[in-house]
Amino acid sequence: MKPVLRLDGISKRFGGVVAAKDITFAVLPGEVHGLIGPNGAGKSTLMNIISGIYTPDKGTVYLRERDITKVPSFERARIGIGRTFQTPRFMQRSNIRDNLLMGTDLANQMGYLSSFIGKKGNPFEEELAELMEVAKFTFRWEDNISSLPFGKRKLLEIVRSMLGHPKVMLVDEPAAGLNNKEIEYAMDLLNLAARKRGIGVLLIEHSMDMIMDICDDIVVINFGEVIASGGPEQIASNPLVIEAYLGGDDDAEN
Amino acid sequence: MKYKIWIGIVALGVFIFAIPQVLEGYSMNVMNVALLFSIVAYGISIMMGMGGQLSFASVSFMGGGAYFIANVCTNRFGINMPTLPALLLTPVVFAVIAFVIGLFLFKLKGTYFTFSTIALVQVAYTFFNNYKPIFGGADGISGIPTLNLFGYKFTSYNKWFYVIVACVIIVAVLVERIRRTQLGRSLASIRDNETAALTLGVNVYMTKVIAFSIAGALAAFAGALWCMHGKFVGADMFNYANAAQFIIMAMLGGVNNTIGIVVGAILVKVLPELLRSLQAYMQLIWGIAIIVLMVFMPSGRAGLYERVREKVGSFIDKNKPGTGKEQPHETSSKA
Numbered sequence A: 001m002k003p004v005l006r007l008d009g010i011s012k013r014f015g016g017v018v019a020a021k022d023i024t025f026a027v028l029p030g031e032v033h034g035l036i037g038p039n040g041a042g043k044s045t046l047m048n049i050i051s052g053i054y055t056p057d058k059g060t061v062y063l064r065e066r067d068i069t070k071v072p073s074f075e076r077a078r079i080g081i082g083r084t085f086q087t088p089r090f091m092q093r094s095n096i097r098d099n100l101l102m103g104t105d106l107a108n109q110m111g112y113l114s115s116f117i118g119k120k121g122n123p124f125e126e127e128l129a130e131l132m133e134v135a136k137f138t139f140r141w142e143d144n145i146s147s148l149p150f151g152k153r154k155l156l157e158i159v160r161s162m163l164g165h166p167k168v169m170l171v172d173e174p175a176a177g178l179n180n181k182e183i184e185y186a187m188d189l190l191n192l193a194a195r196k197r198g199i200g201v202l203l204i205e206h207s208m209d210m211i212m213d214i215c216d217d218i219v220v221i222n223f224g225e226v227i228a229s230g231g232p233e234q235i236a237s238n239p240l241v242i243e244a245y246l247g248g249d250d251d252a253e254n
Numbered sequence B: 001m002k003y004k005i006w007i008g009i010v011a012l013g014v015f016i017f018a019i020p021q022v023l024e025g026y027s028m029n030v031m032n033v034a035l036l037f038s039i040v041a042y043g044i045s046i047m048m049g050m051g052g053q054l055s056f057a058s059v060s061f062m063g064g065g066a067y068f069i070a071n072v073c074t075n076r077f078g079i080n081m082p083t084l085p086a087l088l089l090t091p092v093v094f095a096v097i098a099f100v101i102g103l104f105l106f107k108l109k110g111t112y113f114t115f116s117t118i119a120l121v122q123v124a125y126t127f128f129n130n131y132k133p134i135f136g137g138a139d140g141i142s143g144i145p146t147l148n149l150f151g152y153k154f155t156s157y158n159k160w161f162y163v164i165v166a167c168v169i170i171v172a173v174l175v176e177r178i179r180r181t182q183l184g185r186s187l188a189s190i191r192d193n194e195t196a197a198l199t200l201g202v203n204v205y206m207t208k209v210i211a212f213s214i215a216g217a218l219a220a221f222a223g224a225l226w227c228m229h230g231k232f233v234g235a236d237m238f239n240y241a242n243a244a245q246f247i248i249m250a251m252l253g254g255v256n257n258t259i260g261i262v263v264g265a266i267l268v269k270v271l272p273e274l275l276r277s278l279q280a281y282m283q284l285i286w287g288i289a290i291i292v293l294m295v296f297m298p299s300g301r302a303g304l305y306e307r308v309r310e311k312v313g314s315f316i317d318k319n320k321p322g323t324g325k326e327q328p329h330e331t332s333s334k335a
Helices: A043-050 A073-078 A096-108 A112-116 A123-137 A148-161 A180-196 A206-215 A232-236 A237-246 B001-020 B023-049 B060-072 B083-105 B111-129 B157-180 B182-192 B193-198 B204-230 B240-253 B257-275 B278-298 B301-316
Strands: A005-014 A016-026 A030-037 A058-063 A080-085 A168-172 A200-204 A217-222 A223-228
Touching: A016 A043, A016 A058, A016 A200, A016 A217, A016 A223, A016 B023, A016 B193, A030 A043, A030 A180, A030 A206, A043 A112, A043 A168, A043 A200, A073 A080, A073 B111, A080 A148, A080 B193, A096 A148, A096 B182, A112 B182, A123 A148, A123 A180, A148 A168, A148 A180, A148 B182, A168 A180, A168 B204, A180 A206, A206 A232, A206 B301, A217 A237, A223 A232, A223 A237, B001 B023, B001 B157, B023 B060, B023 B157, B023 B182, B023 B204, B023 B240, B023 B257, B060 B083, B060 B204, B060 B240, B083 B111, B083 B204, B111 B240, B157 B182, B157 B204, B182 B193, B182 B204, B240 B257, B240 B278, B257 B278
Parallel strands: A030 A200, A030 A217, A080 A168, A168 A200
Antiparallel strands: A005 A016, A005 A058, A217 A223
16 A cells, blocks of 8 residues: 655754654555654654644655655645644634634635635535544534633544545644543544544554554654654564663663 | 624614714714724734734825825826726725735734834835825825716715715625635634644735735725825825824724724724813823723723623622533534
């Protein structure tokens, strides 16, 4: 199967700090690909490089084998790179409807003028109902987005991203700040995205339970470098990974 | 919800009917100008309320529109356009000009953008005030023809009132439409988080430029109406102090409140007339007013109303047993 997202030799420096060094891996459609590593390993930098917020110093990003390294980030969103954030980023002063419509606007891509003169986008109510059934909560359209508790907002951000019909979804720590039930719903959503919709999900997460449970493939980075990759079992027993997470020989590093 | 719309329509009808009966001459002039200014404030509402971009430049585009009419309708350069086509052409011309200027200014972000618009106001004012061939210098340009609508000439302020009200209503409807469609949503997403907007496929730079262009077009349109209404255009109108005044109008009314904008414009324009004896202190009063406004009602008059309602509401809720904070959330099917 052809990868939907492929990174080839990505390097990025911030001054003297190497945030990414020669990182190469690929995400297949329909799989959940874990991206893990200790704090400061360069995971979020990588996310930002993939979604086009940063440009890499070296290396190439491919979306369905198309070189998108120079494509601006809004254009990348339009051609299929969806994203969620560690803390959900919504339009805080708008209601839930407008916030979700941002997702469907992305899917419809009809332009401001057609929208202004009243062209209707594709209906999304059915799709939304299906997603909300998985996310296990309901809301009122007119409520302000900030009236939702944190966990629900996080779930809703995944829903919004899915409404945009991405080919790849970058999901940044979906479990952080969620209770156990909500983590389960988040996993259900990601499973739905990958298995049913065939979206390639790139998942950053610190909760090892979630990673081991849901990922088909895992890449581990530390100090901006890939230190291991493979299936969950391989990763769990990899001495390098264990060292990176437990600190290993600290004296040698400091 | 329905009854609110009807109350609105009735109130509007009474307003349109009563104002020309009550006011005439100078006071009518003040009312007309206040309504005209609300069109400029609508442009600011799109920029600042929806998009979160503070721009002072509207006043310069207003000047541009006014001088445009003053040149193409008065035979100064051998061009003598009829007033109606000239009026309709103005927003188109200045949408293009604002678009091009916006392309440059939005290379800057946030506060730096705001500073650049202040610079634009100063540069434009200097040109307006000093360049005689086009802008008439400090004397301004007089003898501008009044609007001629298919042979009907608007010769008095009372007649003008209806044209201006019609224009304000059209602009208000356009602005409300923008707010409810994709452009409004994209602007709101830029206001709240630019990175998130980018990852949702919003071309942040272009969207800002488009908003700037619309604001410029509205301001120029108001300027064109303004100079036909007063038959005169002078540079003094387009200085920095007035630029700030438009911002106050938009803020006072509630920068995201379509009806509030008109109220804000009328307040800012009419209050000084009522407080004429305090004119020497007007700048001071505005200064204090802005500070009070920022502290107590950050989202304008409408925000104040909502806050009061919230306070009263929570007071009632507290004293009503059985209605806690947990309210049932349900999805309704209308979108």
